[in-house]
Amino acid sequence: MEGRVIRFLHTADWQIGTQFGQFEPDEAAHLAQARLDTVRRIADEAAARNVDAVLVAGDVFDLQTVSDTVIRRLFGALQAFSGPWIMLPGNHDAALVESVWTRAQRLNCIAPNVRVVLEPGVLLLDACRCALLCAPLTQRITYDDTTGFFDTAETPPGYHRIGLAHGSVSGILQEGIDSSNPIAPTRAASARLDYLALGDWHGHLRVDERTWYAGTHEQDRFRANDPGFMLDVTLSEPGASPQVEAVRVGQYQWHRWDETISVPTDVDALKARLAALGSPDVLRVSVNGTAALADAEALHVALEEARARVRALRVDLSGLQVLPTADDLAELGAQSGYLAKVVARLRGLQEDPEADPQQLKRAAEALLLLARFQRELPRDARSA
Incomplete structure (x- = not known):
């Protein structure tokens, strides 16, 4: 049976809980609130576009120590889209033994349609015949390519193969990266991926036809690298080139x-x-x-x-x-x-x-x- 056309949103680097200490307190409060408001905008867009899933490629939170209230607010901001949310821990919110994610689980505020991927592996979305090859960060900094297992990971016949990871594509991001977590520039090809959804770089960036950074949804730095977008991705049959549309969602x-x-x-x-x-x-x-x-x-x-x-x-x-x-x-x-x-x-x-x-x-x-x-x-x- 052939895979059907699927459509998803790719976003990353929300960094909810950022403090913005360089600004006056009232300015910082508005900038922090905007990050939550733009998550709500993404949820609204996901519902309006009737996508199959929303993929969040790491750094949902800025710190492991954000307050319980911030955690609750983040998951509350997702309510407008009732389809699957797939969330990947990044270097700011790595899946440690005790982390912001384990606190969220104890708070019982993660809705059933939100999947937090705390271990490397393959996650199947059978409804849209999609296999997600997920490489969460389990520590802030790694020196090995966490996507290495993608090459040998088995997925059902006829399923789209989509990679989800957080780190720096070697030789592409020369400066200003958040972490040293390396990703091979040939990973999409070697792992036979239809699409590789990445986080860590705060601007949206096409690495190659199948490998993209979504960038942060709400600009947070004085750097002209095209932040403030989400990516609307459409895949036809497995192996076909993805169609990627950058959609501005940022407020500032x-x-x-x-x-x-x-x-x-x-x-x-x-x-x-x-x-x-x-x-x-x-x-x-x-x-x-x-x-x-x-x-x-x-x-x-x-x-x-x-x-x-x-x-x-x-x-x-x-x-x-x-x-x-x-x-x-x-x-x-x-x-x-x-x-x-x-x-x-x-x-x-x-x-x-x-x-x-x-x-x-x-x-x-x-x-x-x-x-x-x-x-x-x-x-x-x-x-x-």
Whole structure:
């Protein structure tokens, strides 16, 4: 009997429970919640697309020590799709003797349609004539290819052979990988797989025709590697090439900007880019160069206005020198007297070749703060 056409979603690296400590607490809370909300979106999509299963290729949780409440919330987020969920432990949530998975079992919150694969082996989905060759990580780091047994694993005739694993395809991911867990680049061919569903790399990536990383469902790093997707995979008869569609499900998009200011129009251009951002954006911006005091003030206001619009913002202005012009000093009443000496002292700190970044940052902030205080005073009350 020939295998029928099957369709499944491939996702990975949810890392539920991520803390996002680099952001303010309210920003971090929203980013953490988005990871759960996007799982719910995947469940909704799975139901709407009427897929045969959802394969989660590792790192469902970020830590073994996430709270019981987080565990319950994760499994509660799956309810919209009543078909099979196949979950594979990765390096962040490895299937240790005592793990987040054993706690979930004790909490009795894993629904019957959710299969957590804690041991290597073959899992049969007879309803769609599919054999899943599963290689869960049973420790955080391994140096042997856990998918090695795929080559000799026997599966029923006419069943699709689909591999599910978490690790780094050797020679493909050169940098930035989460772990050293190696996977042979030829595994799909040597194991006669129709499809190899991988996790660990946080962007969706085609390794070859049958080998894919889904990437994280919700972007969590300032890296442009196509995160925020799930893969909708269709397989016809066994041996046929898979049809893979990348579907964006992520709520937020992260941007990293490294800006250099040298002329006033650079400030105007950056202000325009900031004005185009909105609630789906997470931004980390570093600004270097030099700016007149008035331009630096305008940039500071634009950044604070952007902070109120975007989901999260990190700003580094330590590389920006604030150099008051004669017009700036006249406007502030700082052409002579004590205030002029303060300004000169702060400029001297900025021009000190041995100054550390924090010193430069404090000097620029002090100039901006001084300018704000002076502008709030009546003109006739400003220092002269």
